[in-house]
Amino acid sequence: MDFLMSGLAACGACVFTNPLEVVKTRMQLQGELRAPGTYQRHYRNVFHAFFTIGKVDGLAALQKGLAPALLYQFLMNGIRLGTYGLAEAGGYLHTAEGTLSPPRSAAAGALAGIMGAYVGSPIYMVKTHLQAQAASEIAVGHQYKHQIFPPQSWKVALAAAMLSGIAVVLAMTPFDVASTRLYNQPTDAQGKGLMYRGILDALLQTARTEGILGMYKGIGASYFRLGPHTILSLFFWDQLRSLYYTYTK
Numbered sequence: 554m555d556f557l558m559s560g561l562a563a564c565g566a567c568v569f570t571n572p573l574e575v576v577k578t579r580m581q582l583q584g585e586l587r588a589p590g591t592y593q594r595h596y597r598n599v600f601h602a603f604f605t606i607g608k609v610d611g612l613a614a615l616q617k618g619l620a621p622a623l624l625y626q627f628l629m630n631g632i633r634l635g636t637y638g639l640a641e642a643g644g645y646l647h648t649a650e651g652t653l654s655p656p657r658s659a660a661a662g663a664l665a666g667i668m669g670a671y672v673g674s675p676i677y678m679v680k681t682h683l684q685a686q687a688a689s690e691i692a693v694g695h696q697y698k699h700q701i702f703p704p705q706s707w708k709v710a711l712a713a714a715m716l717s718g719i720a721v722v723l724a725m726t727p728f729d730v731a732s733t734r735l736y737n738q739p740t741d742a743q744g745k746g747l748m749y750r751g752i753l754d755a756l757l758q759t760a761r762t763e764g765i766l767g768m769y770k771g772i773g774a775s776y777f778r779l780g781p782h783t784i785l786s787l788f789f790w791d792q793l794r795s796l797y798y799t800y801t802k
Contacts, residue, residue, distance in 0.1 A: 557773060558766065559638070560631030565723050567626045572615035574622060576602040578684040582694030595691040609691050618683035623716060625676040633669035637661055717787065722776045727768035729775060731755035 576599055584592045596602035606614050640646055640661040648654050682697040731752050738748040749755040759767050 557631070557635075558769070559634035560627035561719065561723060561772070563626035563630035564623045564719055567622050568619070568720065571619050571622050572603070573599075574680075575606065575615055575617050575684045578681055579606070579687065579691075579693055582685055585694055595693060605691055606687070609688050614687070617686060618680040620716065621676050621680040621683065623719070625673045625680055628676065629669040629673035631669075632672055633665045636665035636668060640665070718776065718781075722772060726772050726775050727756060727759075728752065730759065730768055730770055734759070 576596070580596050580599075580602055583594065583596055596605060603615070610617075646653060646657045646661055648657075679699070682699055685694050686696060686699075687693070731749075732755075734755050735746065735749055735752060738746045740746055749758065756768065763770075
């Protein structure tokens with residue numbers, strides 16, 4: 554559960570921070586091994602980089618490398634935080650007297666970080682290559698021509714649907730938990746619920762009593778239920794649209 558929750562939390566954050574990763578990558582590659590003043594500065598600062606990438610490459614370019622970025626965050630943070638959580642739950646971070654041991658905590662944190670970085674490094678390399686790809690007029694660094702899927706491939710729709718399934722589950726699980734409890738609560742003779750006044754009350758009571766994690770109970774089952782449904786729905790939708798436009802031209 555530590556592995557799953559920490560990985561999913563990192564993925565949720567990654568969706569919002571990936572544009573900054575694209576900007577950071579481009580600015581770090583700009584002027585590589587060239588003296589100041591001897592190269593054209595396509596990106597003068599963070600804000601100018603955002604504007605330039607959006608204008609020249611398109612707004613979608615600010616999310617370049619999102620797929621490997623999500624996988625990297627899920628594996629790296631899942632392994633790092635999950636491993637540390639397992640060590641803590643197993644009592645390996647405490648002395649025989651039950652007190653927290655700073656050396657053991659530091660060692661466990663270092664080991665967990667090394668494991669996460671080792672597994673995530675190849676994915677980070679692919680992410681960097683994709684985020685550096687740019688139109689020739691604003692290109693910096695070496696331009697790899699990776700193409701994960703052929704144009705108009707059904708795999709593009711499938712990959713997008715898999716990623717959207719994660720976002721849907723993260724956003725909707727708290728409401729799903731609340732609705733399940735609302736439907737299942739006991740009622741009085743008039744049919745009025747005895748535990749919750751409504752969905753907001755159910756959310757608040759769950760968060761106060763069980764913590765934030767209580768609002769994500771059953772998230773694994775939710776993904777395996779909702780994930781395939783979202784994937785198949787978007788996949789069939791994309792394929793039907795493709796067939797429609799093919800035969801109506």
